[in-house]
Amino acid sequence: MKKIIFATGNEGKMREIREILRDLDAQVLSMKEAGIETGIEENGTTFEENATIKAQAVAAQAKKAAAISQAEIVVLADDSGLEIDYLNKEPGIYSARYLGEDTPYAIKNKNLIDRLEGVPDNKRTARFVCAIAAVLPDGSVITTRGVIEGRIDYEEKGKNGFGYDPIFYVPEYGRTTAELSMEEKNHVSHRARALKAMKGELKSRFL
Amino acid sequence: MKKIIFATGNEGKMREIREILRDLDAQVLSMKEAGIETGIEENGTTFEENATIKAQAVAAQAKKAAAISQAEIVVLADDSGLEIDYLNKEPGIYSARYLGEDTPYAIKNKNLIDRLEGVPDNKRTARFVCAIAAVLPDGSVITTRGVIEGRIDYEEKGKNGFGYDPIFYVPEYGRTTAELSMEEKNHVSHRARALKAMKGELKSRFL
Numbered sequence: 001m002k003k004i005i006f007a008t009g010n011e012g013k014m015r016e017i018r019e020i021l022r023d024l025d026a027q028v029l030s031m032k033e034a035g036i037e038t039g040i041e042e043n044g045t046t047f048e049e050n051a052t053i054k055a056q057a058v059a060a061q062a063k064k065a066a067a068i069s070q071a072e073i074v075v076l077a078d079d080s081g082l083e084i085d086y087l088n089k090e091p092g093i094y095s096a097r098y099l100g101e102d103t104p105y106a107i108k109n110k111n112l113i114d115r116l117e118g119v120p121d122n123k124r125t126a127r128f129v130c131a132i133a134a135v136l137p138d139g140s141v142i143t144t145r146g147v148i149e150g151r152i153d154y155e156e157k158g159k160n161g162f163g164y165d166p167i168f169y170v171p172e173y174g175r176t177t178a179e180l181s182m183e184e185k186n187h188v189s190h191r192a193r194a195l196k197a198m199k200g201e202l203k204s205r206f207l
Numbered sequence: 208m209k210k211i212i213f214a215t216g217n218e219g220k221m222r223e224i225r226e227i228l229r230d231l232d233a234q235v236l237s238m239k240e241a242g243i244e245t246g247i248e249e250n251g252t253t254f255e256e257n258a259t260i261k262a263q264a265v266a267a268q269a270k271k272a273a274a275i276s277q278a279e280i281v282v283l284a285d286d287s288g289l290e291i292d293y294l295n296k297e298p299g300i301y302s303a304r305y306l307g308e309d310t311p312y313a314i315k316n317k318n319l320i321d322r323l324e325g326v327p328d329n330k331r332t333a334r335f336v337c338a339i340a341a342v343l344p345d346g347s348v349i350t351t352r353g354v355i356e357g358r359i360d361y362e363e364k365g366k367n368g369f370g371y372d373p374i375f376y377v378p379e380y381g382r383t384t385a386e387l388s389m390e391e392k393n394h395v396s397h398r399a400r401a402l403k404a405m406k407g408e409l410k411s412r413f414l
Contacts, residue, residue, distance in 0.1 A: 048332075121349065122349065122350060125350075125352065127352075127354075141329065142328065142329065143329060143332075144356070144378050145334075145356040146356060147334075147354045147356060149351070149352040149353060149354060149400070149401075149404065150404075170404070170407070171351050171404035171405070171407040171408045172400075172403040172404045172406065172407045173407060174407045174410065193356070193379075194356075196379040197356065197357075197377070197378035197379045198378070199379065200377075200378040200379045200380060201378045203381065204381050
């Protein structure tokens with residue numbers, strides 16, 4: 001059976017991914033399940049570049065894992081971030097590293113809200129962007145992108161999700177992404193949209 | 208009953224809009240139905256600015272139409288376009304005017320395909336962007352944005368939709384937007400997404 005390895009250590013993300021890819025005729029594995037460990041430096045300048053760097057690094061590791069037949073695997077990786085228009089699209093590709101990789105999101109979120117003090121709704125526009133890269137068995141790379149448009153709220157709201165979710169207000173739902181259910185999020189999130197696009201690519205090229 | 212006037216003369220667009228807004232407790236009117244005629248110069252530098260210019264021009268006309276009570280109406284307008292990454296986001300806000308306002312899309316589409324000759328899939332990434340602006344009864348303006356990510360195909364495909372739809376390939380569906388049904392398009396299109404976001408705004412602020 002064909003295998004899809006997703007280059008993430010995040011179990012929440014893996015749940016989301018398995019849910020969306022579940023009807024594909026392939027086994028979806030986390031890096032850990034595929035026996036791959038890798039430290040990757042994301043030094044690209046776009047979401048697509050960073051996702052590609054990660055996917056290629058994991059594909060190189062997978063090649064060394066003798067148990068896996070190359071012809072049968074695709075490696076996926078994602079890179080995502082928050083672009084705030086008023087802040088010249090900061091934190092962008094530096095979203096995870098913003099104020100330091102280990103800084104709690106409660107602090108990052110508060111900082112962004114503070115930087116937007118006095119800024120009206122109309123100028124608080126922002127988007128979550130997700131790029132997904134796939135390395136196919138022949139070494140070629142495909143990328144897809146998904147976006148959700150919204151704006152930065154005035155305070156943190158909601159307990160679901162993670163990262164910047166509590167300050168990202170989605171007009172369509174009248175709530176932040178941290179207030180959406182898993183089902184709602186899998187319908188509209190940047191990652192879900194990028195992944196559905198990738199699913200289409202894999203169906204036509206791999207499966 | 209509250210009224211929503213949508214500043215468009217395009218009947219196809221009106222059908223799409225009525226379908227998405229149909230469960231709102233408001234009457235949705237085209238400009239024509241509201242008895243408004245207006246020539247508008249779109250001289251903004253962003254989709255949001257252009258949508259706002261249109262909505263404000265129509266709102267000013269609606270003010271003069273004595274039959275309509277100001278307190279009860281919202282005017283909406285949209286502006287959309289195609290951003291092709293390889294062409295530095297051309298044609299962008301000039302999408303309708305690209306190669307001339309009256310040039311058939313068969314020619315515009317062929318021209319864009321020619322400009323991407325020899326460019327591989329990965330560099331053909333593009334997006335349809337739609338901004339919608341609302342002028343509320345108190346004169347304040349809200350904007351929302353919707354996006355669909357995809358790439359430029361190698362030839363025109365499909366008979367549905369209009370404009371650049373036949374060359375815009377959507378990986379999730381494995382087809383161009385001109386090959387999507389009305390229902391599919393109302394699910395994923397840039398305009399549908401912007402409009403659903405606006406629907407959320409109107410629910411919380413107007414209805």
